Amino acid sequence: MSEPLRVLITGAAGQIGYALAFRIANGELSPGKKVILHLLEITPALGSLEGVVMELTDCAFPTLQGVVATDKVEVAFKDIDVAFLVGSMPRKEGMDRADLLKANGNIFKVQGEALSNYAKPTVKVLVVGNPANTNALIALTTSSKLSAANFTAMTRLDHNRSLAEIASQLKVTADKVKNVIIWGNHSNTQVPDVSNAVVELDGKTVKVTEKIDEAYLKGDFVSKISLRGGAIIKARGLSSAGSAANAAIDHVKTWIHGTKPGEFVSMAIPVPANQPYGIKTGVVFSFPVTVTNGVIKVVEGLPVSEWLQGKLKATEDELQGERSTAFGALGLA
Template sequence: MASPIKVVVTGAAGQIAYSLLYQIASGSVFGPDQPVVLHLLDIAPMMGVLEGVVMELADCALPLLAGVLPTANPEEAFKDVAAPFLVGAMPRRKGMERKDLLSANVRIFKEQGQALDKVARKDVKVLVVGNPANTNALICSKYAPSIPKENFTAMTRLDQNRAQAQLAAKLGVPVQDVKNVIIWGNHSSTQFPDPSNALVKIGGVEKPVPAAINDDEFLKSTFVSTVQKRGAAVIAARKMSSALSAAKAASDHMRDWFLGSGDRWVSMGVVSDGSYGTPRDTVFSFPVTTSNGKWKIVEGLTISDFARTMLDATGKELDEEKRDALEVCK
């Protein structure tokens, strides 16, 4: 058995963490042979609730759970961690856009970037889930200059999973038979869920999704807006933001980053190098492949005029969010 790795979940007393902690501690993220020590960070008033979470983790009797550290101190939480899931932040309510959370949440990611810079391993792999996730990840990276910026990512995997599920339902196939749908840009209503390179297996044969669906109007409008607005639809129905599916997506993201994405593309918000004409120095979601703990943007894709307009719109929003976030952090 390998020696345990330290994994931190922030917002550990919240609703996403409630699903996520079990997935991490049961081996679904880092593999069935990798023990974990869980660091649980939340704010001081939530320590009582967190105590209950700690009790429940113990009561799960999980063989891979090698230790649990609940704390309200970011430096204690981030000490020597390999994998931070930065979930802790305010969720939006009905009628809000995710960027409306910026002024409330971005300071959390400044403070946590500073703490990571001070005490985390330099090869730490950071996943930001708290909204607005892309810009929070950018700010976290900026305040942790001793850690490579490639190590900071934002979660758009939930959007990818939503897109894959929509296409599979339309085609009447199991969800795993659809692959390579892309989420470009921001985890917001300007994101571009792009099915143009997606593949579907039908009768054992792989075909392009656009040809299999053969309905351009559906792919350019209904499909795109359903995925863009899915988070809001869940909030309208549940009166709380998505949590079960968000925790599953966070697990998928980190698992693929650590263990590899195989023959599938996955979407991750990463610091843009300007690929595909996107704004540098924003955290932009791209199709990537992952192996040996590193991600690589899929190169050489054709960008149609429609896609160009969509990429430019979401890039513009990210540039604006960055400007606002830097102002808040001054």
């Protein structure tokens, strides 16, 4: 009998954590495999976390072998296979980006150290809490026993939004659209790109750029995807939770089980040493990737237009700025 999958969710009583917990407990990450959930919360939220555990118990999931609910990192991070780092401080009124980077940087500094000290050396870490790319970089930098291969940040939500928007424009279901790309930062500077995307229409596979006007794809499409989170907050009064949890599960499922032949997805990863597409090392940057046997590899050699090159530079510059601000505030090299 195989060992159960130990899965950590930080901020587990929050909206995204709550949405994640039940789907993971029901075996969605790796169908048929038993799961032990590790749920971490801050001490004042332990009462709410107890309620989540009660609900998980009442679901009687056959795949849920156990639940560890705690406010102690040494307990939460012990022997985990997968970490969903969701918990982070939201931006408050009057707080500038530097303050946010420092506040969240301290959280992810502690969690990076905990991953290094307690998690399995093969742990797969997905940072969801914003600013996700830079938080992932901080966690990596403070995880002395782990490597870049252990760390990712989430741009799958933006990827899924792109699939859905193109599908809506062409009046097909989202599964008919493949190979959209989110480049760069999970922020307003991200670059949603469909120059390599294809769609299945009437039994034939065609390029999306042959079916949708270029002006839309470089204009309204880009702004709609990059500003979608804010639009959802305005509409429901709360940030994306169900869709964010869904994207996080999609991301880790792909990491565990791999991409399909001929398809790639978007993941934010530490920039590899060969600096694909001219992006400099030292940041976590979203690229088109394939995954085989748990190994993430950037899809290289895709054509980059002058328009796209300019966009890539802007989002790279933002990430370099975030790194400088956060590392300066935290005293990291």
